[in-house]
Amino acid sequence: MSHLVDRRLDGRNKSATNRQRFLRRFKKQLKKAVAEASAKRSITDMDRGEQITIPQDDISEPVFSHGRGGKRESIHPGNKEFIQGDRVARPQGGAGSGGGGDASNSGEGQDEFVFELSRSEFLDLLFEDLELPYLVKRQLARDPEFKSIRAGFTNDGVPCNINVVRSLQQSLARRIALKSGSQNRLREAELELEAQLAVAGFEDEDDDVLTLRAEIDQLKARIRAVPFIDTFDLRYNNRILQPQPSTRAVMFCLMDVSGSMDQERKDLAKRFFTLLYLFLQRNYERIDVVFIRHHTVAYEVDEEEFFYARETGGTVVSSALHLMRDIVRERYPSSNWNIYAAQASDGDNWRDDCRGCRDVLVSDLMPLVQYFSYVEIKPLRHQLLWHEYQKIADTFSNFAMQQIDSGADIYPVFRELFKRVDA
């Protein structure tokens, strides 16, 4: 007696928990592998899964087993060349020296365990222990967004919102209320009339009969006059607006494109910006990105131009800061936007401008932004801008600065900038 069961619709991911257990147990190794992978990755594909390799030794499950040596006689098939008593050289390096049924599959490297991490697992590990500093605003957006939600029924509204069922319920109730009195009287009058006619035989012309007939006609007219549906029967679906806390962020990318910033430096800057963007994406529903590039003058540009257009010339960093300030005032009031800014430069600035940079940051920008990070990319040596910024960093806790020298630095620097700070 057999029983056939279709299990195809049952849970698919029975092993999901075990997979999570595995990732959890080897988090340390995984994090290391993820950090290495992110350093090697190109700019545009940070946002996908990754093939991770961890040493087999770390994850092996030991058992008591036989090692090499001793005496063993093993049986193999397919003899076509040996006769009894033949002697052959011991193969070098083969597992179990050519013996046993447990020889490992040749050709497959057994010393590393390789597997795929999904995109979200990769990002989780990449950004673990990081946190966006100063997330205060998420809770108290003063000019919140609204979301329309249902809230019962109302007596007036636009025709497209008419609720048919409710309206007809009202109509039915009204009709019953207005008609029932007349209908009761009508029934009585008809009975009376019948009785009178039965008593008086066929004398139709009696006064009583005539008045009754008149009354019946009048009642019928009154009943007919009650309308099937009336304007005050109508009911409308009601919707109200409910405030939603804002989880919007805007990220300003400021980059120096003067002659001293070559393509390699721009590349490093882009990687940093990409990381920041991915990280913000995990924290906010909606993110605007504003690209500002500057040499002696600053422009707001699109992404393509930001990273690839070529310019040369001197450097006036404050021009970018001024532009950012103007854009914030104009389009991103700090009351309902979380503002993040990341600035990348090689630190080469016109000397007289450095003072100005600090002033505009301290007086205008720092009070508005959630976090301002400055990375200096492959500076020859620290110049005045770095020192001026350091003074800001001393006074504002939401200002951070780091130096990047090579691609491998980006991720560690990023972690440094956004590491979780224990209160």
Place this chain on the structure above:
Amino acid sequence: MTVKNYISTSSEWTFPLLMEYDEIFGKIAAEYGLDTYPNQIEVITAEQMMDAYASSGMPIGYHHWSYGKHFMNIEKTYRRGRMGLAFEIVINSNPCIAYLMEENTMAMQALVIAHACYGHNSFFKGNYMFRTWTSADAIIDYLLFAKNYIRSCEERFGTDEVERLLDSCHTLMNQGVDRYKRPAPLSLGEEEQQQRDRAEYLQSQVNELWRTVPQGFRDDEESVEKRFPSESQENLLYFIEKHAPLLEPWQREIVRIVRKIAQYFYPQRQTKVMNEGWACFWHYTLVNELYERDLIDDGFMLEFLQSHTNVLSQPGFDSPFYSGLNPYTLGYHMMIDIRRICENPTAEDRYWFPNIAGSDWKKTLDFAMRNFKDESFIAQFLSPKVIRDLKLFSVLDDDQSEELEISAIHNEQGYRRLRAALADQYNLHSLEPNVQVYSVDTRGDRSLTLRHNQYQRRPLQDDTLPEMMRHVHRLWGFPVRLETSHDGEEYELTADCG
């Protein structure tokens, strides 16, 4: 032209067709006298097959990272197309659960039904190893109990704590098997009740054990000091469960769960050749029977034969694909050959197998299936013809000589030696080191001494040994020593921990 009443001619399978094939296989199997548990055939997807794979076919498993590791490994190789999934998994339970993958064609599904639902199924029900060591009625209940119990432990004592314990138990799984005592089957309810009783009882016992160590009489007692345990214990996990001084009741229960599951898989490890050989023999016989009765067409038969030969392929020792003897091939050839010896014995067969040559093949095969395990089955039934067909030869690898020696080939002088050597290759001593509990220093530092008796001078794998000792130490809680001896020589300390 005669009208053929093929069951199916398309490669698409349907549920009614599966039922029909199953019914007809059931009928034919009964004609051949196969005794089976009822079947529960489950159709699953490839992903579910990977899940089942990762948990070594257990339909319900507790959570552990090692299963996740297996799963990821399988998933990776499967996704890259390196590995086809095995076309069936069958679970030794009553009813016998067999998984069919939805991707398979009709012919493959039929093959799997014949192979798993009648081949393996009858083996599980008939073979003495399975009859003695596993209880097909209780296993699903037990696995469910184990899963729930371990989850509740994780909630109460923390995932990390439980995970560490399971790690240690898993390393000793192969040493956690009773080879001589038979466990009695239990239902889920009884199991839970017993678990509670056991927990209380054990704890009191263990405390008692250590409390009775007399403080004042140490000097007098030493002369008559008895070894504890009085005899060496082969079941390390059992010994730890019963006697480890510091384990909490719930930890003992988890040790027990791992031990039980190891016990459940113990017969499978020792009957791989027979079990697969038996199942291949029967899918071959049953499908051929269908063909002879004109119930399947040539296309079906060709597809079947192709899969059949794939399963039985045996690359030669010098092939790049060689990875040891294929148990399917060996088992199948032996089964087929037993039938041949019964039906068409040659003079050689009459000399080698006087008892079975010319006997009823169904009875002989049934007897062989019921009463042997790989080692004894090969020692008993490996015929010169199979040795010649597979061109077997044996290589003697002795670390005391410079070169390897070809000790026997498929000729008259070699048959017996080959047979003995092959049987020995499937002997448990040869597969796993023989490590036993020797003694506990009950009066001193409570240290545990394990003894490894070398087989053919084979040493333990030494790079994992320190790790192993740490695991045993974690379970025992006091110092652990491992001593090794070869052929009754003096025992030498090979490793210690704690």
